[in-house]
Amino acid sequence: xxxxxxxxxxxxxxxxxxxxxxxxxxxxxxxxxxxxxxxxxxxxxxxxxxxxxxxxxxxxxxxxxxxxxxxxxxxxxxxxxxxxxxxxxxxxxxxxxxxxxxxxxxxxxxxxxxxxxxxxxxxxxxxxxxxxxxxxxxxxxxxxxxxxxxxxxxxxxxxxxxxxxxxxxxxxxxxxxxxxxxxxxxxxxxxxxxxxxxxxxxxxxxxxxxxxxxxxxxxxxxxxxxxxxxxxxxxxxxxxxxxxxxxxxxxxxxxxxxxxxxxxxxxxxxxxxxxxxxxxxxxxxxxxxxxxxxxxxxxxxxxxxxxxxxxxxxxxxxxxxxxxxxxxxxxxxxxxxxxxxxxxxxxxxxxxxxxxxxxxxxxxxxxxxxxxxxxxxxxxxxxxxxxxxxxxxxxxxxxxxxxxxxxxxxxxxxxxxxxxxxxxxxxxxxxxxxxxxxxxxxxxxxxxxxxxx
RNA sequence: UCCCGCUUAGCUCAGCUGGUUAGAGCACCUGACUGUUAAUCAGGGGGUCGCUAGUUCAAAUCUAGCAGCGGGAGCCA
Numbered sequence: 001x002x003x004x005x006x007x008x009x010x011x012x013x014x015x016x017x018x019x020x021x022x023x024x025x026x027x028x029x030x031x032x033x034x035x036x037x038x039x040x041x042x043x044x045x046x047x048x049x050x051x052x053x054x055x056x057x058x059x060x061x062x063x064x065x066x067x068x069x070x071x072x073x074x075x076x077x078x079x080x081x082x083x084x085x086x087x088x089x090x091x092x093x094x095x096x097x098x099x100x101x102x103x104x105x106x107x108x109x110x111x112x113x114x115x116x117x118x119x120x121x122x123x124x125x126x127x128x129x130x131x132x133x134x135x136x137x138x139x140x141x142x143x144x145x146x147x148x149x150x151x152x153x154x155x156x157x158x159x160x161x162x163x164x165x166x167x168x169x170x171x172x173x174x175x176x177x178x179x180x181x182x183x184x185x186x187x188x189x190x191x192x193x194x195x196x197x198x199x200x201x202x203x204x205x206x207x208x209x210x211x212x213x214x215x216x217x218x219x220x221x222x223x224x225x226x227x228x229x230x231x232x233x234x235x236x237x238x239x240x241x242x243x244x245x246x247x248x249x250x251x252x253x254x255x256x257x258x259x260x261x262x263x264x265x266x267x268x269x270x271x272x273x274x275x276x277x278x279x280x281x282x283x284x285x286x287x288x289x290x291x292x293x294x295x296x297x298x299x300x301x302x303x304x305x306x307x308x309x310x311x312x313x314x315x316x317x318x319x320x321x322x323x324x325x326x327x328x329x330x331x332x333x334x335x336x337x338x339x340x341x342x343x344x345x346x347x348x349x350x351x352x353x354x355x356x357x358x359x360x361x362x363x364x365x366x367x368x369x370x371x372x373x374x375x376x377x378x379x380x381x382x383x384x385x386x387x388x389x390x391x392x393x394x395x396x397x398x399x400x401x402x403x404x405x406x407x408x409x410x411x412x413x414x415x416x417x418x419x420x421x422x423x424x425x426x427x428x429x430x431x432x433x434x435x436x437x438x439x440x441x442x443x444x445x446x447x448x449x450x451x452x453x
Numbered sequence: 454u455c456c457c458g459c460u461u462a463g464c465u466c467a468g469c470u471g472g473u474u475a476g477a478g479c480a481c482c483u484g485a486c487u488g489u490u491a492a493u494c495a496g497g498g499g500g501u502c503g504c505u506a507g508u509u510c511a512a513a514u515c516u517a518g519c520a521g522c523g524g525g526a527g528c529c530a
Contacts, residue, residue, distance in 0.1 A: 036490085036491070038488095038489050038492055039489095040486055040487080040488085040489075040492085040493095041485080041486055041487075042486085042487045042488080043487070043488055043489075044488095044489085045488075045489050045490075045492090047490080056490095058489090058490080060488080060489095074481090075480090088488090089488065090488065090489070090490065092489095092490050093490085110480080110481065111463085111480085111481045111482080112481090113463090114464085116463080116464060116479075116491090117479090117480080117491060118464075118465085118480070118491055119464095119465090120464055120465080121464080121465075123522070123523070124464065124465090126522090127522095179528090199530095220530080222528090222529075222530080224528055225454055225528085226454090226527080226528060227454085228524090228525085228526085228527090228528095228529095229523090229524080230529085230530080231528085231529070231530080232530095235530065236530095237530065316526090326526090326527090327526080327527090377529085378530085379530090380529095380530075423530070424530075425529090425530030426530085427530080428530055429530095438523095439530095450521090
């Protein structure tokens with residue numbers, strides 16, 4: 001990897017590299033955007049960022065040089081600066097660049113530039129989605145987002161999982177996972193209705209039954225009118241699927257995944273997570289690190305209900321076997337009882353999707369939700385129903401139509417295997433790691449109900 | 454979709470029970486300043502107080518409706 005330069009741009013140096021391993025006295029050329037600038041009679045300072053690190057590079061400018069540029073070196077201007085790397089007398093940075101030449105590549109009028117050198121609210125930044133990537137927070141968030149995606153792929157690739165690209169356009173709401181966005185001209189074009197996908201799981205099962213270990217990682221769409229800090233109409237989802245695997249295998253994979261990916265992402269972006277822990281959610285990333293380092297707890301739904309009954313708490317929503325676990329119940333278990341991630345398994349079949357494997361008692365299914373403090377459910381997984389007759393029964397007892405599911409039943413007719421996997425909201429995991437509270441702040445251009453774009 | 458809250462300068466906010474020309478900090482402009490770290494100091498410009506209607510001698514302030522935003526809940530990832 002050539003972190004230090006861009007292909008074909010020989011002299012240009014990334015600030016991250018420069019601050020790590022450049023040599024004192026070295027001649028450097030830096031490109032980036034002015035973050036803040038201070039001018040005085042004898043010496044002036046311009047801080048430049050280029051997106052490679054949360055740290056800015058301090059450029060020192062002598063009076064002769066600053067005169068020509070002072071009015072063009074305000075916040076936001078794009079610059080190309082050459083100079084010598086020298087030790088900095090200031091306490092805040094080890095090095096700085098003594099400027100020799102300055103080129104204003106792109107002017108930026110400070111009186112109308114919406115971004116401030118002062119901290120601004122995340123709410124305001126949402127009104128300038130096109131410029132907010134330059135904010136400290138979004139600089140860090142989108143480096144972390146990139147790292148998380150990278151580490152997720154690395155985790156699966158190292159284990160021999162194949163990345164399968166399941167369709168974005170799909171024919172029917174087979175899973176019942178929320179409202180779909182219809183494609184308005186689908187009937188004319190395809191000859192039948194079509195929608196934006198809500199999950200690639202059913203399709204990826206075909207590839208688990210051919211390539212054994214596979215996963216999806218792509219965009220997903222929900223037309224739910226959910227106006228909350230945790231929901232978006234367009235988000236990314238990860239769905240691994242394994243053949244010759246049962247619920248225990250799914251849970252083991254989930255735990256390894258959460259632990260390894262979380263730690264690797266925080267290591268890859270150590271500076272950014274230091275920023276999150278200082279400015280966004282004090283102490284939060286360090287807590288996540290501790291929590292994922294311990295073994296995760298595991299209880300059944302039945303045991304969870306017993307714990308809730310024994311809690312002595314008054315909950316807003318009813319508890320007891322057969323009731324659905326509400327956010328307040330999940331938070332109580334993850335935050336107070338276990339104080340860390342907990343797998344809850346074997347939910348009543350009525351509460352879960354049709355494809356989940358019916359347990360021997362006929363009352364519960366081999367499903368699991370991973371609950372974590374603050375966020376609630378992060379991962380939902382299950383062993384799938386691999387018995388054709390039982391699956392048919394589960395489809396019928398829900399009043400679902402089987403016409404569109406014959407291909408899915410075929411997987412159970414020709415070389416069926418026990419199999420399973422989980423689904424993970426990419427942005428939810430990113431929020432959990434970084435401590436960013438609103439999903440709109442971890443998506444470049446968030447699509448939510450009522451959004452105009 | 455339901456409940457609650459908010460909306461005053463480019464940004465973050467103050468403006469008590471209605472009462473003269475609407476305030477601060479930051480940003481911006483001008484000047485000063487021997488190394489700053491969201492520099493500092495002095496001066497300046499900048500507002501139809503979300504919109505509409507109403508109550509009143511008088512509305513940023515009270516009432517209603519609408520809109521936008523935020524928080525909680527549901528749905529879920």
